[in-house]
Amino acid sequence: MAGRASAPPFAVRLTESVGRGTLRGLSSVGFGAALVGQSIYWLFLGRRHGQVVRARPVFAEMMEIGIRALPIVTLLSVTIGIMLAIQGIYQLKRFGAESQVVLGVAFGMTREFAPLITGILVAGRSGSALAARLGTMTINQEVDALRVMGLNPVRFLAVPSLVAMMIMLPCLVLWADMVSLVGAGFYISADLGMTMSAYFNEVLDLLKVDDILHGLEKSAIFAVLVTVIGIVDGASVEGGAEGVGRVTTSAVVHGITAIVLVDMVFAFATTRG
Numbered sequence: 118m119a120g121r122a123s124a125p126p127f128a129v130r131l132t133e134s135v136g137r138g139t140l141r142g143l144s145s146v147g148f149g150a151a152l153v154g155q156s157i158y159w160l161f162l163g164r165r166h167g168q169v170v171r172a173r174p175v176f177a178e179m180m181e182i183g184i185r186a187l188p189i190v191t192l193l194s195v196t197i198g199i200m201l202a203i204q205g206i207y208q209l210k211r212f213g214a215e216s217q218v219v220l221g222v223a224f225g226m227t228r229e230f231a232p233l234i235t236g237i238l239v240a241g242r243s244g245s246a247l248a249a250r251l252g253t254m255t256i257n258q259e260v261d262a263l264r265v266m267g268l269n270p271v272r273f274l275a276v277p278s279l280v281a282m283m284i285m286l287p288c289l290v291l292w293a294d295m296v297s298l299v300g301a302g303f304y305i306s307a308d309l310g311m312t313m314s315a316y317f318n319e320v321l322d323l324l325k326v327d328d329i330l331h332g333l334e335k336s337a338i339f340a341v342l343v344t345v346i347g348i349v350d351g352a353s354v355e356g357g358a359e360g361v362g363r364v365t366t367s368a369v370v371h372g373i374t375a376i377v378l379v380d381m382v383f384a385f386a387t388t389r390g
Contacts, residue, residue: 145353149345152271156279159272168269174277182243182278183285189242190235190289191296197230198222198297202304215309219319222301227324231293232332233380236339239286240372244347247278248368251351252361260352279344286340287333294332335383342375 125133163169205218251274254260263270302316350368354360 145349148352149349152275152345152348153279153341155271156276159269160276160280163272163276166269168272170272170276170280175280178277178281179285181246182239182281183289186239186242186285186289187292190238190293193234193238194226194231194293194297195300197234198226198299198301199304201225201230201297202301202308206305206308216311218305218309219316220323222305223298223320223323224328226297226301227294227328228331229380229384231297232290232335232339233376235286235289235293236336236343236376236380237373239282239289239339240343240346240376241369243282244343244372245365245369247344247347248351249361249365251348252354252364255352255354256357256361275344275348278348279341282340282344283337286343287336290332290336291329294329331387335380338379338383339376342379343372346372346375 159168160170201222202218205221206215209215209218209221251260254274260270260274263273298317298320302313302320305311306313306316347368350364350371354364356363
């Protein structure tokens with residue numbers, strides 16, 4: 118009787134696993150890039166094919182992504198603004214420079230914390246919902262049904278979400294900038310005896326338009342990442358309801374990871390020279 122075939126060495130299994138994971142990652146990146154290209158095509162040239170992007174689904178997505186996220190964005194932004202003010206005053210008191218806390222709060226919130234926290238929040242809230250919805254539609258063969266009816270799934274499902282995300286995420290970041298600075302101002306005025314008018318005058322003197330645009334530019338990139346990752350993960354669903362849960366979790370993990378990595382690269386690139 119022939120002996121049982123021996124298992125391949127660990128190094129071979131590890132290399133094979135890494136190779137397959139790399140190929141899956143490259144395939145997902147390619148799918149995402151193609152998705153963005155097709156979304157741009159259908160957004161501007163869909164009328165030629167009689168499949169114009171309707172305003173109604175875009176507004177529905179804007180309501181879900183932006184308006185309904187206002188309460189949690191407001192709460193987190195105010196909290197982070199106050200926390201930044203508390204830590205800034207505590208650390209600067211060692212050098213007798215606690216009055217400079219306004220500088221740290223103004224630049225920290227507008228350039229880094231507001232877009233980063235808002236992007237992560239939207240990835241966890243709307244990115245996961247997008248992946249779950251598309252995953253469920255894929256399992257129920259609703260995406261195939263759209264193709265049978267002559268409707269392009271990218272135009273019907275992806276473009277409204279992408280447009281809404283690119284409009285509402287920068288708007289949410291602007292809102293986060295304002296409410297976080299207000300929250301930090303209340304704490305700073307109470308702790309340092311600075312009036313709110315003096316605080317806001319100093320903030321306006323310190324901040325430039327480029328500082329606001331810095332955060333908005335990042336938020337636009339985050340919007341594309343969250344939407345594309347949600348759709349790519351949702352379209353790759355396998356295994357029924359359990360698979361929907363997996364792709365929903367994957368969309369959150371991948372979205373937050375991509376946002377943090379892109380934020381690091383963006384910060385490095387814009388602070389050189």
